[in-house]
Amino acid sequence: MNLVRFIAGRVLGALFVLWAVATLIFFAIRLVPGDPAEAILGGPGSQASQEALDLVRRQYGLDQPLLVQYLDQLGRLARGDLGTSYSLKQSVSSVLAAQVPPTLLLASLSLVAAWILAVGVAWWSAGSGRVARAVSSGLEVVASAVPHFLLGSVLIVVFATGLGLLPPVSTGTPIGLVLPVVTLAVPVAGFLGQVTRDSLLDAAAAPFALTATARGEGPSGLFWRHLLRHAALPGLALSGWAFGSLLSGAIVVESLFARPGLGRTLLDAVTLRDIPLVTGVALVSALAYVVVVALGDLAEKAVDPRGASA
Known part of the structure; x- marks a missing residue:
């Protein structure tokens, strides 16, 4: 029930x-x-x-x-009728069917990358003393504040133009996803990292952490087996917001890296006053946000040690 x-x-x-x-x-x-x-x-x-x-x-x-x-x-x-695009003279459903998968792939990979970065920094700072926590805190603040267009431009200059390691625009291959994913993931990782680190410090001072340490649990085992489940809960609750932020950031990132997707489609549709297409993109984005929020709530319930013990 x-x-x-x-x-x-x-x-x-x-x-x-x-x-x-x-x-x-x-x-x-x-x-x-x-x-x-x-x-x-x-x-x-x-x-x-x-x-x-x-x-x-x-x-x-x-x-x-x-x-x-x-x-x-x-x-x-x-009735499920999204109408016909004014500018493209195609059904909005067919346009979205072509543009939704690239954006969902980009946003999903970026969310995973953001969590990897956030947990990695939290793990490093947890066992490295007060200086490491101060450095990680500064990095998280900078990461969360940097605009997508600025970060993406710097990454293109350094890794594409300067070093020639990665393509500056979308190539339709996995390597062409690296710079767009990093550009989207870093600001979100900054927010998730701040929340996770604060929760991690609270969990480390809790009685269950002291008990695990007294039983001989090492720093690595304490973090991965005990602290992370508690520290990740606030971040999981924010994952829906993070995914919505990634979808909105895709407008800038897809344009910057000449990548197909909902972001560029929405930008063109607004410029051309393409009402059916704007509505379709907005509805799909809202539906994706609602689904991710629901999945985040389920993940939070599954990870929460209090729920598991109940």
Whole structure:
């Protein structure tokens, strides 16, 4: 019954989030100056006639009151119809089917890399004294504050232009993923590292850690068998936020490294006032965020020693 309530709550929460995102996008994009009918016909440079503009408005329902347009869009979305992209003249579903996998792969690898970096720094600082903790704290603050475009540019200059070790743009191969993944992962690793390190220090002072040490547990065994399970809990709770941050950062990173994906698609769609495509990208991103938050909650319950002992 607990699992059923958990699933039902997540489904209802996901539906509310999707409705809120669709509503926000619908009204926000109509505040952008310009005529959607003009955007459909190629923008102001197309010099479309008034007759063509009127025809497009009737065809897409843009001549209807705003409330009617809004309800019509909600009805289509409820049926799973994301519409047709104004700029690409393709169904939004087909565009997303091509662009979602590269972005999800990039975000997922970046989240894994961020956790590896965060845990690695926490492990190093835990057994290396006060100086190491101060250094790791400084590195985490710098990492969490550095902008993606600046970090990515530095990595390109150093590892692509200077050393020639890695390609500066996406090549469709695993080696082409290295710089984009590191660019996305480092700022998130800074946040996760700060939270994990603070929790690690609290766990190290707890009675169970002192008991394990008294029983002869070494520093490495104490960290991996006992402390990490406690220290990782706050970070796991933040994994949903971290994944959302990675999806938003993908807009910059995919453009910087000329990589296909939702980020570049969303940027182009907003520029061209492509309302169906903007809505589709936003809904897919929101759904991915909801799913990752739910998985993070499940992982937290599985890792939590208190839950396991119960």
